[in-house]
Amino acid sequence: xxxxxxxxxxxxxxxxxxxxxxxxxxxxxxxxxxxxxxxxxxxxxxxxxxxxxxxxxxxxxxxxxxxxxxxxxxxxxxxxxxxxxxxxxxxxxxxxxxxxxxxxxxxxxxxxxxxxxxxxxxxxxxxxxxxxxxxxxxxxxxxxxxxxxxxxxxxxxxxxxxxxxxxxxxxxxxxxxxxxxxxxxxxxxxxxxxxxxxxxxxxxxxxxx
Numbered sequence: 375x376x377x378x379x380x381x382x383x384x385x386x387x388x389x390x391x392x393x394x395x396x397x398x399x400x401x402x403x404x405x406x407x408x409x410x411x412x413x414x415x416x417x418x419x420x421x422x423x424x425x426x427x428x429x430x431x432x433x434x435x436x437x438x439x440x441x442x443x444x445x446x447x448x449x450x451x452x453x454x455x456x457x458x459x460x461x462x463x464x465x466x467x468x469x470x471x472x473x474x475x476x477x478x479x480x481x482x483x484x485x486x487x488x489x490x491x492x493x494x495x496x497x498x499x500x501x502x503x504x505x506x507x508x509x510x511x512x513x514x515x516x517x518x519x520x521x522x523x524x525x526x527x528x529x530x531x532x533x534x535x536x537x538x539x540x541x542x543x544x545x546x547x548x549x550x551x552x553x554x555x556x557x558x559x560x561x562x563x564x565x566x567x568x569x570x571x572x573x574x575x576x577x578x579x580x581x582x583x
Contacts, residue, residue: 378493380571381501385520391500391571393493397581402487410484410558413476421472425465428453434460481558482581488561489581498567499523500574506537514541518548521568528564530556532572553577 376399377390393399428434434453441448455463492498499521506513518524526547531538539550551560553569553576561567569577 378498378500381499381521383501383504383517383520385522388502391574394578394582397486397578398490398493400483400486400490402491406480407484407487407558407562410476410481411562413474413481414557414559416472416474419472421468421470423466424468425462427463427465428455428461431459431461484558485556485561486581488558489567489577492561492565492567497565498569500569500571502571504529504531504535504538504570506535506541509537509540511541511544514538514545514548518545518568523566523568525566526564527566527568528560530567530569530573530577532570532576554580556580 375392376395377392379387380389380391382388428451431453434451438449438452439446453460455461489498501521504517506517518527529538529542529548529550530553531550532553534552542548542550547564549560549564551557553573556577
């Protein structure tokens with residue numbers, strides 16, 4: 375175990391907190407992180423391109439000319455791929471699945487690597503608790519100012535708190551996320567992390583390999 379500072383929401387150090395080296399002290403592997411990131415992006419990728427085959431094109435039910443005697447090539451339908459406005463052969467289809475499988479263990483390891491990197495660069499701050507009595511963006515802004523996180527951060531919470539979520543998400547460069555929904559994409563999109571004490575316990579438990 376090793377320790378880092380524990381803050382209150384006024385930005386004052388109120389003690390130390392233990393970090394599990396199995397989660398927060400893992401050497402980064404860029405290839406592994408890239409693999410997990412690609413897998414997540416592929417799962418989110420919408421299938422847009424879609425072409426119609428000859429059976430899906432409208433019309434073309436009648437044989438355009440008789441089989442023999444015209445000197446032309448034999449043709450059964452004007453929706454054949456060789457005709458203008460005909461069907462497409464081997465074109466992109468909406469049924470295509472871009473998903474690439476990555477094992478849970480690998481995904482957890484990649485998250486641990488990024489968390490370890492933030493700890494090493496002193497870009498992870500643990501706060502005793504975050505509390506806003508009402509939905510006020512000014513209050514959220516003040517908390518971030520106290521903790522020197524004005525430029526943006528990913529805020530990791532233990533449980534959903536609507537007043538916190540609404541207040542912080544109004545600010546540019548800020549995103550709130552639950553500890554059990556932590557993912558590679560959000561970690562890479564935010565240089566600084568702000569974690570509540572309870573959320574840290576959940577992250578540690580969730581990311582144990």
